[in-house]
Amino acid sequence: TNRFFKINPSTNSDHAGSFTLTFSASDSVNAATTAQSFSLSFDVSGSVFFYGGNDVVSNAGHSIISPVSNDLVIGTNDFTLEFWVWSDNFNAAGCIFDMRESHSTSLMLNTNGSGQFRFYANSGYRITSDAVSARTWNHVAIQKASNVTKMYVNGVEQSTSYSDSNNYTGNKVYLGTERDLSTGMWGYLSNYRQVVGSNAYSPSSPSNYYGSFT
Numbered sequence: 001t002n003r004f005f006k007i008n009p010s011t012n013s014d015h016a017g018s019f020t021l022t023f024s025a026s027d028s029v030n031a032a033t034t035a036q037s038f039s040l041s042f043d044v045s046g047s048v049f050f051y052g053g054n055d056v057v058s059n060a061g062h063s064i065i066s067p068v069s070n071d072l073v074i075g076t077n078d079f080t081l082e083f084w085v086w087s088d089n090f091n092a093a094g095c096i097f098d099m100r101e102s103h104s105t106s107l108m109l110n111t112n113g114s115g116q117f118r119f120y121a122n123s124g125y126r127i128t129s130d131a132v133s134a135r136t137w138n139h140v141a142i143q144k145a146s147n148v149t150k151m152y153v154n155g156v157e158q159s160t161s162y163s164d165s166n167n168y169t170g171n172k173v174y175l176g177t178e179r180d181l182s183t184g185m186w187g188y189l190s191n192y193r194q195v196v197g198s199n200a201y202s203p204s205s206p207s208n209y210y211g212s213f214t
Contacts, residue, residue: 087187106170
């Protein structure tokens with residue numbers, strides 16, 4: 001008699017990998033064994049994958065570099081920079097965006113070895129976030145209003161703010177790498193947005209923003 005097996009794949013990305021299942025059947029006369037191999041993977045759509053290399057290969061996923069544009073110059077204005085990011089491991093140095101080419105005092109954001117985001121401005125790190133979880137989407141927003149810059153991670157205001165009257169003259173954005181094409185990030189980046197001259201979000205309390213970030 002034929003027997004059929006139905007396997008429902010896991011939806012947990014922690015279970016990704018290659019597997020082998022061995023099936024055995026026997027009766028009083030015959031015995032048979034078969035092994036079947038399969039793999040389980042998860043695609044992330046609507047985003048760009050960066051592989052963290054330090055070379056420049058067309059369409060290889062190392063970086064995205066914008067053209068030079070005055071529309072990107074923040075100056076002394078209010079602004080919002082935001083994005084969604086996903087990685088297997090945030091406990092490694094990796095640059096998410098950098099606007100410092102030929103403008104060394106402009107803005108950059110990376111991750112450190114402790115699962116934290118670090119905001120760099122005017123030649124120094126100004127805000128470091130709480131540690132975040134890997135293998136899930138995290139939303140980061142950097143927002144300046146009334147000469148105070150703050151970082152929000154998954155809608156939560158981080159404990160440090162930065163008194164900010166700087167003139168940011170950067171007119172080019174590197175995504176997924178630093179300006180010298182080093183320290184690339186490994187993971188997915190989605191919905192990067194830069195708003196100059198106003199804020200994208202309004203605070204509903206000292207620690208949270210309106211809108212769903214998850």
